[in-house]
Amino acid sequence: xxxxxxxxxxxxxxxxxxxxxxxxxxxxxxxxxxxxxxxxxxxxxxxxxxxxxxxxxxxxxxxxxxxxxxxxxxxxxxxxxxxxxxxxxxxxxxxxxxxxxxxxxxxxxxxxxxxxxxxxxxxxxxxxxxxxxxxxxxxxxxxxxxxxxxxxxxxxxxxxxxxxxxxxxxxxxxxxxxxxxxxxxxxxxxxxxxxxxxxxxxxxxxxxxxxxxxxxxxxxxxxxxxxxxxxxxxxxxxxxxxxxxxxxxxxxxxxxxxxxxxxxxxxxxxxxxxxxxxxxxxxxxxxxxxxxxxxxxxxxxxxxxxxxxxxxxxxxxxxxxxxxxxxxxxx
Amino acid sequence: xxxxxxxxxxxxxxxxxxxxxxxxxxxxxxxxxxxxxxxxxxxxxxxxxxxxxxxxxxxxxxxxxxxxxxxxxxxxxxxxxxxxxxxxxxxxxxxxxxxxxxxxxxxxxxxxxxxxxxxxxxxxxxxxxxxxxxxxxxxx
Numbered sequence: 001x002x003x004x005x006x007x008x009x010x011x012x013x014x015x016x017x018x019x020x021x022x023x024x025x026x027x028x029x030x031x032x033x034x035x036x037x038x039x040x041x042x043x044x045x046x047x048x049x050x051x052x053x054x055x056x057x058x059x060x061x062x063x064x065x066x067x068x069x070x071x072x073x074x075x076x077x078x079x080x081x082x083x084x085x086x087x088x089x090x091x092x093x094x095x096x097x098x099x100x101x102x103x104x105x106x107x108x109x110x111x112x113x114x115x116x117x118x119x120x121x122x123x124x125x126x127x128x129x130x131x132x133x134x135x136x137x138x139x140x141x142x143x144x145x146x147x148x149x150x151x152x153x154x155x156x157x158x159x160x161x162x163x164x165x166x167x168x169x170x171x172x173x174x175x176x177x178x179x180x181x182x183x184x185x186x187x188x189x190x191x192x193x194x195x196x197x198x199x200x201x202x203x204x205x206x207x208x209x210x211x212x213x214x215x216x217x218x219x220x221x222x223x224x225x226x227x228x229x230x231x232x233x234x235x236x237x238x239x240x241x242x243x244x245x246x247x248x249x250x251x252x253x254x255x256x257x258x259x260x261x262x263x264x265x266x267x268x269x270x271x272x273x274x275x276x277x278x279x280x281x282x283x284x285x286x287x288x289x290x291x292x293x294x295x296x297x298x299x300x301x302x303x304x305x306x307x308x309x310x311x312x313x314x315x316x317x318x319x320x321x322x323x324x325x326x327x328x329x330x331x
Numbered sequence: 332x333x334x335x336x337x338x339x340x341x342x343x344x345x346x347x348x349x350x351x352x353x354x355x356x357x358x359x360x361x362x363x364x365x366x367x368x369x370x371x372x373x374x375x376x377x378x379x380x381x382x383x384x385x386x387x388x389x390x391x392x393x394x395x396x397x398x399x400x401x402x403x404x405x406x407x408x409x410x411x412x413x414x415x416x417x418x419x420x421x422x423x424x425x426x427x428x429x430x431x432x433x434x435x436x437x438x439x440x441x442x443x444x445x446x447x448x449x450x451x452x453x454x455x456x457x458x459x460x461x462x463x464x465x466x467x468x469x470x471x
């Protein structure tokens with residue numbers, strides 16, 4: 001049901017974009033909404049990060065999965081339980097680039113009555129990794145619409161991505177992997193009962209939205225083609241802050257649907273679970289060194305507390321304690 | 332608002348903005364020349380004189396978005412089936428499926444026609460890895 005509502009929501013967005021493109025509201029679709037979306041995305045992300053940054057992290061709470069730094073003859077697991085900056089950087093790099101923690105994903109099964117067994121389940125890691133990396137490559141490849149002297153690395157990326165030279169326009173390998181990975185992640189979400197149980201609209205909606213973006217993009221490239229020359233004239237005018245409305249009429253409706261879905265993604269980004277893009281860098285369970293045992297971390301909101309020590313107590317009651325025959329430390 | 336580890340957070344935010352706003356500052360101060368493919372070769376002018384209008388194998392709109400697909404189909408037809416005859420929708424005329432002998436006969440100005448948009452879009456078709464491009468005199 002939650003998946004169905006999310007699907008309907010995305011289809012509704014498609015219908016809205018289609019209607020607006022047909023109803024000659026292309027300036028809104030092609031210029032106003034994209035600008036608003038990019039502004040909301042950038043400032044929304046900054047606001048979100050500053051909000052997180054204003055929460056104190058008084059205690060060291062890294063989750064560790066290895067031997068912490070100890071006696072010299074005990075081998076430390078430097079990446080799993082980092083004790084310094086270099087270790088933390090290595091650990092974060094593993095997490096950000098290779099999704100180290102997803103690699104530990106397990107599946108749990110019951111067998112022979114009530115026996116529990118745990119096994120590896122790498123599909124989530126593999127599909128997640130494939131999805132994120134291909135999404136990044138596709139995003140970077142789109143820079144060819146936003147730069148005139150297209151940077152050499154972007155051109156190299158594109159050459160590498162299309163090196164199979166299948167068909168014309170040449171097939172991009174990432175397009176295939178991307179759609180397969182998103183579909184795989186969706187199937188995993190609905191097939192595994194435990195995962196389906198905890199899945200919310202906020203999980204399905206971005207999946208369908210991103211799938212919609214991918215499908216419309218692939219359709220525009222390989223099936224019903226659009227006039228990409230006019231598209232680039234539009235995008236170049238947008239990045240120069242001098243929108244060229246003259247080409248809006250020459251671009252197919254499918255492009256406006258694609259663009260509208262991307263605008264919605266950008267608008268939605270800072271307010272949804274997608275902010276894990278910034279959040280992964282700010283997770284105290286990942287980005288802190290596990291040095292609790294030898295470094296004192298003082299709670300920033302500590303205020304001075306008057307402590308009545310035993311010494312003071314004894315000073316107050318020494319005479320009475322002696323009278324009662326109690327032992328005292330000072331005579 | 333007090334920031335904890337503000338230095339690190341600001342470095343992160345600067346990197347984020349540098350990536351997100353890349354297209355906006357990268358193009359500052361660079362020329363923004365729109366492509367203008369030229370269809371004024373002698374062969375095209377001759378055709379225009381005879382027929383009263385310029386007309387490619389298919390309509391201009393079709394050619395603009397689908398020419399790569401058309402050429403790919405032509406290649407498959409010629410190389411795999413040995414069939415060089417092409418009946419277009421726009422003409423009643425039969426065309427010879429050949430990049431060098433048919434397309435480039437009219438569009439003998441590869442640099443001012445093909446490359447004009449391909450360079451703008453940073454597209455690098457591999458047609459002329461095998462085919463011979465028409466000879467062009469550099470006119471400046």
